[in-house]
Amino acid sequence: MGHMSEDRTKERVASTAWWPKWEKQLRKNAVEVRLAEEFSRKHPVFQVSLVKPYFQTGEDKFPSRKNTTTPPDIVKMEDSLGPVKKIIKSRKIRLNGKYQRQYLVRFKTQTANKDKWLAEDAIQDGNLQLTGFGASRRTVMSHK
Structure with a gap:
């Protein structure tokens, strides 16, 4: 039972792609990643299929850009x-x-x-x- 929940945690952590790159590739299908502080107690080795590429968001690329949202079509x-x-x-x-x-x-x-x-x-x-x-x-x- 513990093994299944550990796999699920790895899958959940890997699916969010919080790291910009992995530390090193251990084997053809396994990588070691640098985890965020809140996951420091988790094992840092993941299957390659669970790791997604990291892309910077627009906020990272353009920090001075205002985040605009269009208001709904409401008439006074x-x-x-x-x-x-x-x-x-x-x-x-x-x-x-x-x-x-x-x-x-x-x-x-x-x-x-x-x-x-x-x-x-x-x-x-x-x-x-x-x-x-x-x-x-x-x-x-x-x-x-």
Whole structure:
């Protein structure tokens, strides 16, 4: 039993490729690696098939580059495209570590390609629109 868990640990450590290179090749199919401090009690010899090549990340190559992420397509109320015609569907996304419900909104003066995902508080007459959306979903669900 101990042997199997040791093999699994070696496989798990090897699959993460934390080392930039191996120390030395012992045989055709075995290498000795330099392990991180947290794995200092583990045996440093691994089968070659478990060791993946190490590639520097972009952060290592370009330390001054800003890590940018594109924000979700959310429209504030003042940026709205006019009054809301109907709410088409809803989704739940994670934004700044918290879940937020958003609604796909079609505007009265726009075509379907201008539909936008809006947070509940960004929908004009939100309570009225959401009540209608909930009622229409219950009706559709009951007919199935």
